[in-house]
Amino acid sequence: MIWAWGSLAFWALATALNVWLARAHSRNRAVRLFIPALFGATLLLVWEGLVRSLGVSPVILPPPSMIGVRIAESLPILWADFSQTILKGALSGYLIGCGVAVAVAVLIDRSPFLQRGLLPVGNFVAALPIVGIAPILVMWFGFDWQSKAAVVVVMVFFPVLVNMVAGLKATDALQRDQMATWSASYWQGLFKLRMPAAMPFLFNGLKIATTLALIGAIVAEFFGSPTRGMGFRISTAVGQLDLPLVWAEIAVAAFAGSAFYGLVAVIEKGVTFWHPSQRGRA
Amino acid sequence: MKDLSGAQTVIEAKGVGLVFETGDGPLQALKDISLTIERGEFVSFIGPSGCGKTTLLRAIAALEYPNEGTLTVNGMPPDKARQSRAYGYVFQAAGLYPWRTIAGNVQLPLEIMGFSRAERAERVARVLKLVDLDGFGKKFPWQLSGGMQQRASIARALAFDADILLMDEPFGALDEIVRDRLNEELLKLWAATSKTIGFVTHSIPEAVYLSTKIVVMSPRPGRITDVIESTLPRERPLDIRDSAEFLEIAHRVREGLRAGHAYD
Numbered sequence: 001m002i003w004a005w006g007s008l009a010f011w012a013l014a015t016a017l018n019v020w021l022a023r024a025h026s027r028n029r030a031v032r033l034f035i036p037a038l039f040g041a042t043l044l045l046v047w048e049g050l051v052r053s054l055g056v057s058p059v060i061l062p063p064p065s066m067i068g069v070r071i072a073e074s075l076p077i078l079w080a081d082f083s084q085t086i087l088k089g090a091l092s093g094y095l096i097g098c099g100v101a102v103a104v105a106v107l108i109d110r111s112p113f114l115q116r117g118l119l120p121v122g123n124f125v126a127a128l129p130i131v132g133i134a135p136i137l138v139m140w141f142g143f144d145w146q147s148k149a150a151v152v153v154v155m156v157f158f159p160v161l162v163n164m165v166a167g168l169k170a171t172d173a174l175q176r177d178q179m180a181t182w183s184a185s186y187w188q189g190l191f192k193l194r195m196p197a198a199m200p201f202l203f204n205g206l207k208i209a210t211t212l213a214l215i216g217a218i219v220a221e222f223f224g225s226p227t228r229g230m231g232f233r234i235s236t237a238v239g240q241l242d243l244p245l246v247w248a249e250i251a252v253a254a255f256a257g258s259a260f261y262g263l264v265a266v267i268e269k270g271v272t273f274w275h276p277s278q279r280g281r282a
Numbered sequence: 283m284k285d286l287s288g289a290q291t292v293i294e295a296k297g298v299g300l301v302f303e304t305g306d307g308p309l310q311a312l313k314d315i316s317l318t319i320e321r322g323e324f325v326s327f328i329g330p331s332g333c334g335k336t337t338l339l340r341a342i343a344a345l346e347y348p349n350e351g352t353l354t355v356n357g358m359p360p361d362k363a364r365q366s367r368a369y370g371y372v373f374q375a376a377g378l379y380p381w382r383t384i385a386g387n388v389q390l391p392l393e394i395m396g397f398s399r400a401e402r403a404e405r406v407a408r409v410l411k412l413v414d415l416d417g418f419g420k421k422f423p424w425q426l427s428g429g430m431q432q433r434a435s436i437a438r439a440l441a442f443d444a445d446i447l448l449m450d451e452p453f454g455a456l457d458e459i460v461r462d463r464l465n466e467e468l469l470k471l472w473a474a475t476s477k478t479i480g481f482v483t484h485s486i487p488e489a490v491y492l493s494t495k496i497v498v499m500s501p502r503p504g505r506i507t508d509v510i511e512s513t514l515p516r517e518r519p520l521d522i523r524d525s526a527e528f529l530e531i532a533h534r535v536r537e538g539l540r541a542g543h544a545y546d
Contacts, residue, residue, distance in 0.1 A: 174373050174374075181343055183365050199381075
């Protein structure tokens with residue numbers, strides 16, 4: 001019982017400290033990082049305390065310490081899964097999908113026919129359920145990471161396309177008239193004005209796509225994969241009731257997803273430093 | 283530089299008419315506009331909203347195309363004149379690109395027109411000095427005041443050294459103090475470069491202070507009601523605006539606007 005009361009007491013104290021810090025010192029950068037860190041630590045501690053004191057079965061919910069031990073024990077497995085699913089499947093699919101989406105957005109923007117014809121088709125593809133297309137793409141591209149990358153391409157393509165198409169329309173009449181007064185060619189207008197102006201929109205799509213890429217790559221492995229990969233590991237470990245390993249994979253996925261999103265956000269900050277939404281955060 | 287012997291026609295309009303197709307049917311934006319502008323003149327277009335003064339300037343710049351009459355710039359159709367870099371255009375808003383520095387913005391038309399890197403740097407430095415912005419080249423537009431941004435946009439229009447400068451209410455959004463200063467600087471710039479300037483405004487004092495020729499326009503349909511040749515000397519200190527001559531011209535402009543039912 002000491003675990004339950006102890007963790008609840010810690011929770012109360014930490015929350016009080018956080019509320020006070022957020023109110024009094026939120027301008028300090030270190031404090032701003034400390035507040036969510038303390039909140040996360042509290043969450044883990046309360047989890048640990050309640051699971052231990054209430055005797056919850058590890059199959060239902062293992063305590064975080066057990067997950068931590070499992071992560072430490074299975075680093076080679078986790079790394080192999082990570083590189084199979086994230087580095088090969090998700091990342092290559094993300095790069096291909098986003099790159100093709102940007103190129104198609106430029107084509108669509110140039111041609112009213114494609115705008116009417118291709119956008120609805122893109123919309124249709126985006127509405128297909130991933131559990132439906134993943135097995136088909138596994139059939140087409142084989143068990144290895146290529147089929148996972150294909151699923152990721154399908155998933156990230158549409159949100160990036162829609163955002164980029166909107167971004168290419170984001171210039172106003174004045175800016176286009178200016179380009180006209182300098183007799184700029186189509187490509188000059190595209191690269192000097194419309195591409196830069198579209199960047200804030202593009203990065204919205206790219207950020208959404210990071211999470212979609214991870215989900216796609218992991219879920220696609222449920223429908224066939226070599227004997228490694230995060231989705232493969234999760235589905236087999238559940239079958240073996242090895243829930244701590246499932247949680248370990250989830251933790252890796254969560255960290256990888258956050259890092260991926262964070263990386264794109266940092267690049268965004270560098271590229272769109274001029275945008276009003278970024279200027280204040282210097 | 284200036285050819286004082288024989289005046290040279292730069293812009294010539296003969297019976298120009300322009301109709302916009304709108305949702306409510308056709309709208310006669312310009313009707314029977316005839317006008318000649320000589321080299322080195324400072325011509326203001328004045329009139330109330332909807333009188334077509336901006337449309338006329340845009341037609342000269344080949345941003346709109348007339349339906350009737352003939353319009354030539356340097357003896358060419360406007361779009362040919364544009365391709366030969368006949369004019370720089372300053373819009374109502376500075377319209378600087380926020381991802382480019384001031385120097386980067388000023389050299390943008392130079393990049394598009396294919397000037398060499400060295401020549402770009404030299405020209406940017408020169409025009410920034412001309413509009414009194416040297417030292418601000420590395421700043422971004424959003425770090426500058428509205429007046430400085432508009433000066434940068436004038437520098438950008440000057441950078442490729444076109445003979446004609448078209449300005450569409452460039453100081454309309456600025457407060458009166460800044461506007462006075464920029465007007466004064468614009469006159470100096472005009473004297474220093476001997477360019478032909480077309481200037482749209484709805485301020486009578488601004489038009490009279492700046493111009494050698496004032497074109498008074500009235501709406502529905504947009505037409506010219508009066509063309510006033512200014513008798514003021516080319517050298518104009520700010521206090522010339524209190525002189526009897528100035529007030530007389532301003533009065534005539536006001537009469538012209540009234541005659542065109544501009545106050546309806």
